[in-house]
Amino acid sequence: MQQQPQWVGIDVSKANLDVYLRPSGKQFQFNNQTSGIVELIEQLQAFEIKQVILEASGGLELEAAQALQEQGYAISIINPRQGRDFAKASGKLAKTDRIDAAVLAHFGQAMQPAVTVLPNANEQTLQEFVTRRRQLVDMLAAEKNRQSSLRGKMRQDVEAHLEWLEKRIEQLDREIEELSQEQEQWRCRIKVLKSVPGIGKVIATTLxxxxxxxxxxxxxxxxxxxxxxxxxxxxxxxxxxxxxxxxxxxxxxxxxxxxxxxxxxxxxxxxxxxxxxxxxxxxxxxxxxxxxxxxxxxxxxxxxxxxxxxxxxxx
Structure with a gap:
């Protein structure tokens, strides 16, 4: 076990995880799959890790971040703009996966960002249900806008889709209600939030x-x-x-x-x-x-x- 604490930057892509340890300068690359994440964790066990820094990458970072958090590592998922601005301020104008990983490690050591606490499996499920409902509501609004400009068969097609969307949203509302009532903590929070004038069930559950x-x-x-x-x-x-x-x-x-x-x-x-x-x-x-x-x-x-x-x- 090395005694000097290491700041770990991980640049995430669909295929790979490019890893840089600062100040040791060690570099690794693993595939962004379960097997590669296991190898990453095994490799990090040889070091004293202070914090692991990743960028939000459209969800591609979540499996690795979740696995690292479960192993007890402090992780921080930052906005990509923060990493890019820090790179420019540091004079790092070139951009490759390895350079980005080094920049993230440097960012972590210099800025010491707040630790990100990822939701557990139940919280992730609730988030997915709420996100899917929002997507369907957006689709419903878009289809209603299209409906007014259509005639004949295409209008009938949109009307059939609207009917399906409305029924699916109603079904999702019931599923979200059932899911949100499963956890005592969620029930208490939703009850508190809904007591405020202006905060309804959808807003409370989303929060x-x-x-x-x-x-x-x-x-x-x-x-x-x-x-x-x-x-x-x-x-x-x-x-x-x-x-x-x-x-x-x-x-x-x-x-x-x-x-x-x-x-x-x-x-x-x-x-x-x-x-x-x-x-x-x-x-x-x-x-x-x-x-x-x-x-x-x-x-x-x-x-x-x-x-x-x-x-x-x-x-």
Whole structure:
């Protein structure tokens, strides 16, 4: 066992896992299949591993990341933009799989990103069900848009597809409901979330599936994960408007839909939204601020296991 801690960068492709250890400089390549992942873990056992850094690669990284996490390794899955920006800042303009693996290891050592906790098998199943429902809803909306411009046989074909989609979505809703009730923790979280005016069953289930960190991390961290934390844009005398970027777009989308309802029916957010508009904020900016506030409220409620109640102060 080597005593010097190693930061591991893994560049993931459909076929291979290119691995780089820093500071030892060791390089390996394994196939991105179960057999190759087993070899990877066996090879890493000869080193003291500090952290393993991978980029999100459309799901290609998940099997390796899950196996590494199960073996007790601290992993971090970062946005590819972070890795690319770090490479440019480090003067690494060339791009190959081996170079990218080395950049990821360097990124881990220099930036020490937060550890990613992957969902367990049950959580993954719930995520897949919720994702599939969203895909079908998107297909339903697209087919409805096409329906108005079609005639005759093609219109009948679209109408038959619409009927099938509606039935399948209803079936998925029942399956998601059954699945979400199997776990006591999920039942409690969904009950807490649904108690908030503006948060319905679909939004609550999506938050449980796609944002398992809710109630487990700080308000600042949860806002960054979702991508509703505003970032300053200032330099010298320049004062730009603050912007949001990054984060989990799917969570942000359902949260936005919840806020549209909440600013009409939730006393706290309705008052907050009105004050922002009265202060000259644009509607979109005010809605994003309400999303931020709603997320912090939900985070505290799930953390404390408390259902909705109107606070004494509405600030």
């Amino acid at each position: 449980v599936a796609a944002l398992p960190e809710l109630g487990q991390v700080s308000d600042k961290r949860i806002s960054a994960l979702v991508g509703v934390a505003p970032f300053n844009r200032e330099s010298g005398k320049y004062r730009g408007s603050r912007t949001i970027w990054g984060g989990r777009s799917r969570v942000r989308s359902v949260l936005y839909m919840g806020v549209l309802v909440a600013v009409r029916h939730n006393r706290i957010l309705k008052s907050f939204y009105a004050r922002l508009l009265a202060g000259g904020k644009a509607k979109k900016v005010a809605l994003i601020a309400c999303m931020h506030k709603l997320l912090r409220i939900l985070n505290a409620m799930v953390r404390d296991g408390e259902t909705w109640r109107v606070p004494a102060s509405t600030d």
